[in-house]
Structures are given as C-alpha cells and as structure tokens.
Amino acid sequence: GAGVSQSPSNKVTEKGKDVELRCDPISGHTALYWYRQSLGQGLEFLIYFQGNSAPDKSGLPSDRFSAERTGGSVSTLTIQRTQQEDSAVYLCASSRQVGPGANVLTFGAGSRLTVL
Amino acid sequence: AQTVTQSQPEMSVQEAETVTLSCTYDTSENNYYLFWYKQPPSRQMILVIRQEAYKQQNATENRFSVNFQKAAKSFSLKISDSQLGDTAMYFCAVGGGADGLTFGKGTHLIIQP
Numbered sequence: 338g339a340g341v342s343q344s345p346s347n348k349v350t351e352k353g354k355d356v357e358l359r360c361d362p363i364s365g366h367t368a369l370y371w372y373r374q375s376l377g378q379g380l381e382f383l384i385y386f387q388g389n390s391a392p393d394k395s396g397l398p399s400d401r402f403s404a405e406r407t408g409g410s411v412s413t414l415t416i417q418r419t420q421q422e423d424s425a426v427y428l429c430a431s432s433r434q435v436g437p438g439a440n441v442l443t444f445g446a447g448s449r450l451t452v453l
Numbered sequence: 454a455q456t457v458t459q460s461q462p463e464m465s466v467q468e469a470e471t472v473t474l475s476c477t478y479d480t481s482e483n484n485y486y487l488f489w490y491k492q493p494p495s496r497q498m499i500l501v502i503r504q505e506a507y508k509q510q511n512a513t514e515n516r517f518s519v520n521f522q523k524a525a526k527s528f529s530l531k532i533s534d535s536q537l538g539d540t541a542m543y544f545c546a547v548g549g550g551a552d553g554l555t556f557g558k559g560t561h562l563i564i565q566p
Binding site: 368370372377378379380382385426428430432441442443444445446447449 | 457459488490495496497498499500503544546553554555556557558559
C-alpha cells in the first residue's frame with residue numbers, strides 16, 4: 338500500500354482478554370518495527386522483523402507479548418491476558434531495509450489500546 | 454546501547470517566532486543517523502529532518518534546520534517562522550544498529566496565534 342496501515346485504530350478490552358493488533362507495511366519494505374507509546378512517554382522499542390524473522394525479541398515487555406510476520410508483509414502483535422498497564426498506543430513502522438541510513442521509518446497511525 | 458534525552462517537556466511560542474528544541478544522545482555506533490519526527494494529534498509520526506553523523510554540514514529542510522554538535526552529542530532542531538500547524542510532539546531519535554531507532558520522550562511544542 339501507499340502507507341503503513343494499522344488496525345484497529347482503537348481497541349477497548351477487558352483485563353484478561355487477548356488482543357491482536359495488525360500492521361500492513363509499505364509494499365516492498367523488508368523491515369518492520371513495533372513500538373509502544375505510553376501516555377506522556379516516548380516510543381519504546383518492542384520488536385523488529387527483517388523479512389519474516391525477528392532477530393531481536395528482547396524489547397517485548399513480557400511473555401504475554403508475541404509478534405509474527407508472514408509472507409514478508411503483514412505483521413500481528415498479540416497481547417495475551419491483557420493488563421491495565423498494557424494500555425498504550427502501539428505504533429508500527431516499516432523501512433526499505435535494515436541498517437543505518439536505511440532507517441528512515443515510515444509510521445502508521447497507531448492502534449490505541451485501552452484495558453479496563 | 455543508545456539513549457536520547459529531550460530536556461524540554463513542553464515549549465510555547467508565538468506564531469512567526471523562531472524556536473529551538475534541544476536533544477542530546479549517546480551511542481556506541483560509529484556510523485549512525487539522527488532524526489527529528491513530528492507527531493500531531495492525529496498520532497501519525499512524520500519525519501521532519503535527518504542528519505548523517507559523518508556529515509559535518511547541518512541538514513536543512515525549508516523552515517527546519519538542525520545544529521549538530523558531534524563532539525557534544527547534541528542535535529537541536531530550529532523551527533523558523535513558526536506556524537500554527539507546527540503544534541505537535543517532537544521526538545528526537547538516533548539510529549545506527551539494525552533494531553530501528555531509539556527515541557527521546559518528546560517535546561510538546563505549542564504555537565500560539
């Protein structure tokens with residue numbers, strides 16, 4: 338697509354439920370990133386994909402968080418047994434490739450998650 | 454590891470004034486890049502300007518320019534002739550490794566009419 342598309346735009350869920358957030362990157366972009374933005378905070382790096390593989394999962398806050406990418410395109414971030422502290426905006430970004438200089442990230446509009 | 458510090462949580466200036474947002478960073482990478490992103494209320498992060506660390510010349514994009522002081526690890530953003538549409542959160546970021554960018558906590562810039 339022309340830009341990075343994220344869905345849902347807003348999600349309200351009850352504590353303990355599982356949620357899935359979707360990111361559709363720019364066509365041809367091999368690198369895909371997930372960030373979390375909590376209220377009043379900067380962007381916290383969660384995970385990145387080079388193609389379908391995720392070399393670095395150390396940014397995921399707990400084992401309740403997982404992400405996958407299939408076909409080198411769409412990625413899904415899954416949060417199991419959501420907690421109130423998971424409430425945040427989850428931003429996805431893609432870039433043409435991984436590496437310095439190529440890291441001009443194009444962001445989606447984010448998915449705002451509210452856990453009641 | 455990389456860190457980015459933005460020491461101004463919020464700034465407010467009058468329309469048409471010039472404003473400078475400060476940013477300091479630390480990185481162990483030899484080859485790295487510095488960025489300023491803007492996030493308006495729509496939440497869409499928009500790239501404002503990019504600086505390659507090995508270039509001494511400061512980057513400029515229309516009304517936006519940077520003052521890059523490599524030895525001091527400082528990367529400030531200057532906005533000239535500020536406009537109402539410049540009101541947004543501004544994030545400084547450094548990138549050099551494979552895992553994307555490291556962002557500061559942001560500066561909320563308010564342009565007053």
